[in-house]
Amino acid sequence: MQLSAAPYEERLTAPRPWWLVSCLVGLSLALILLPFGTLPMLAGLAGGTAVAAVMASSYGSVRIRVVGDALIAGEAKVPVRALGEAHVLDPEEARAWRTHKADTRAFLLLRAYIPTALRVEVTDPDDPTPYLYLSTREPERLAEAIKAAKVSA
Numbered sequence: 326m327q328l329s330a331a332p333y334e335e336r337l338t339a340p341r342p343w344w345l346v347s348c349l350v351g352l353s354l355a356l357i358l359l360p361f362g363t364l365p366m367l368a369g370l371a372g373g374t375a376v377a378a379v380m381a382s383s384y385g386s387v388r389i390r391v392v393g394d395a396l397i398a399g400e401a402k403v404p405v406r407a408l409g410e411a412h413v414l415d416p417e418e419a420r421a422w423r424t425h426k427a428d429t430r431a432f433l434l435l436r437a438y439i440p441t442a443l444r445v446e447v448t449d450p451d452d453p454t455p456y457l458y459l460s461t462r463e464p465e466r467l468a469e470a471i472k473a474a475k476v477s478a
Contacts, residue, residue, distance in 0.1 A: 339385030409446030
């Protein structure tokens with residue numbers, strides 16, 4: 326039996342320059358440890374690069390998925406019946422909703438290196454969250470997946 330694929334899944338991976346920065350962190354640590362000898366320098370190079378790469382990877386491992394009748398964004402899982410209208414935000418509007426238009430009660434899955442976003446209203450009267458702000462590289466596709474999940478639910 327084959328499982329049906331999720332209508333939408335996206336991993337908000339860290340940008341490529343972050344991996345270069347991970348290497349530079351390891352190189353910096355190696356240079357700091359150089360006066361202590363070759364072995365500490367090599368350990369600093371390997372350890373510093375590995376720790377920085379793990380940090381970049383963990384920050385970039387968050388996923389947004391629409392599975393069945395739920396939207397899963399990071400650690401949040403919201404049933405699609407509790408969601409209202411989805412608004413696709415271009416880079417300028419997304420910046421506005423991250424700054425001066427933002428509501429402190431909103432759920433923000435924010436990645437500053439992703440310029441576009443989707444703002445989804447929360448219609449559940451028992452939930453104090455007014456909307457979900459989701460950084461996404463494909464906001465139109467995510468909005469369509471949410472709409473399709475609502476129709477099928």
